[in-house]
Amino acid sequence: MIYWQLFRTFMIIGVCCFGGGYAALPFIQGWVVDRYAWLGMEQFIDVVTISQMTPGPIGINAATFVGTQLAGLPGAIAATLGFICPSVVIVLALSRFYFKYRSLELVGGVLTGLKPAVAALIFASTVTIVRSALWETGVLTEPNLAALCIAAAGFLALRRAKAGPMTVIFGSGVAGLLVYGLLGVK
Amino acid sequence: MEQSKRKLYWTLFSSTFVISAFTVGGGMVIIPLLQKKFVDELKWLEQDEMLEMVAIAQSSPGVMAVNAAIIIGYRLAGVAGALVTVLGTVLPPLITLSLISLVYAWFASNRWVAAALRGMKAGVAAVMADITLKLFAGVYKTGKIWCMALCVLAAAAAVLTEVNIVFIILACGVCGGVMSWLERRRSA
Incomplete structure (x- = not known):
């Protein structure tokens, strides 16, 4: 079956x-x-x-x-x-x-080592995402300016205005519709 | 079912459902979203606990987002809670994909869909950069030199080599166990 x-x-x-x-x-x-x-x-x-x-x-x-x-x-x-x-x-x-x-000393020690590991892995995944979203051509001197602006605006909103991640992702989608869809930016 | 319990299950389900619907571009994106909801907003979890749970989710087989949902659900409401959060995580892709596979050709070639997705990807990049900075700050605040060194080494291994991330997590766990043991012996 x-x-x-x-x-x-x-x-x-x-x-x-x-x-x-x-x-x-x-x-x-x-x-x-x-x-x-x-x-x-x-x-x-x-x-x-x-x-x-x-x-x-x-x-x-x-x-x-x-x-x-x-x-x-x-x-x-x-x-x-x-x-x-x-x-x-x-x-x-x-x-x-x-x-x-987890309250055992040995296990606690192991868990302390996992904290930097997770930070490092998230960093690695961030590098991949940033590269594919902002440098679509793969050439360092040719970033996608529109994507760079959207990402920078999102970053500022997260850091300065304490916006939530979902608001930023959704807002970026709308910005994408405007910039790439309506204005036809490459 | 009593009122408070039903409310707990509902919050678990609705939170994971919404989060899963917004994870564009891979499992790691779920971490800033879970952090925001369960640590910052609901205050049901501590940041450190959250990171330990993420490491367990990472080193288990299967999909990272589902694994993280299982462990968070289990921590907050037992096995029933885990089943609720799994359902919340699995339903959005099940629904979206079933619908999209009907109109696949249209979806894949539509320029408006492509435009929105390109924008969302840039937004996801910002969200990921933000959480990375927060986590690095957390490692720095431990004040342990070996933690910072371990972080740099692990990041280099993950970015520059093709080694499976499960090995990176295992190696860091072993280092953590050994270093904590040495620290205790020195202070004793």
């Missing part, structure tokens, strides 16, 4: 992918394109594009898209459920452990 197959396949992908949504894409390709041929390579590229374009975690987006293409809404639900099942079990187990033992 296709629903069970989708559920099982995405459960395996869910167990395998460590390190964020992008890490899931090669696994999805391996199973969905190479092994089962549920999608062609062209369709898979569509999955990647659309997962990046739409809001929401990329892994979930991809699971939903593949599920929908193969078996409609029930397929999307089966794939998504399969994908998150291993996470729910593993993260709940780790959470129990964390809340039980």
Whole structure:
């Protein structure tokens, strides 16, 4: 049955992918394109594009898209459920452990080391996002000026006016519509 | 169900639902949003606790945003809370993607959609730069030289090499355990 197959396949992908949504894409390709041929390579590229374009975690987006293409809404639900099942079990187990033992000295020490790690990883992800959003050509001397202005305005709003992140993201979307859509800036 | 409990579940569901709907461009973007909601606005979590939970979410398999939702839901309302936050995180992409896959060709080639998305990406860049500065300030405020050094090394590894981030987290955890142990021995 296709629903069970989708559920099982995405459960395996869910167990395998460590390190964020992008890490899931090669696994999805391996199973969905190479092994089962549920999608062609062209369709898979569509999955990647659309997962990046739409809001929401990329892994979930991809699971939903593949599920929908193969078996409609029930397929999307089966794939998504399969994908998150291993996470729910593993993260709940780790959470129990964390809340039980975090006051122990050794565990506290380990957790102290995680703080700089998370800051560093978020910095790395910021570098990637800033590069792809503001330097679309990839050349350092050719930033996209309009994007640079939108980002600078958003940054000032966050820092000086204490605006919320959602307000800034939404406002930037509206600014994008005006600048790129209405005025036709490249 | 009693009133207060129902309200707690509803707040968890609606917060994660809205946050998930706004995470454009990858799991890490969810962190400033969660921080704003659960640490700054609701004051249900401490900043340090939040960061530890993010590290656990990062080192577990699956999608970062879902993992973070599970651990926050569990911390605030047990296993039932975790299920509520997972539902809140998964529903928006499920709904949007199901709709978009019907009109995929139109969506992918529409210039207005592209314009709004380009703008949103620039906004996300600002949001991420803001949270990065806040987190760096937090590391600086610990006053521990080894924490700052670890942060620089981890950032270099993450930006310049292709090493899986799970290994970076594990290595930093081990360093943290060893350094804290040394600190205690010296002061004893």
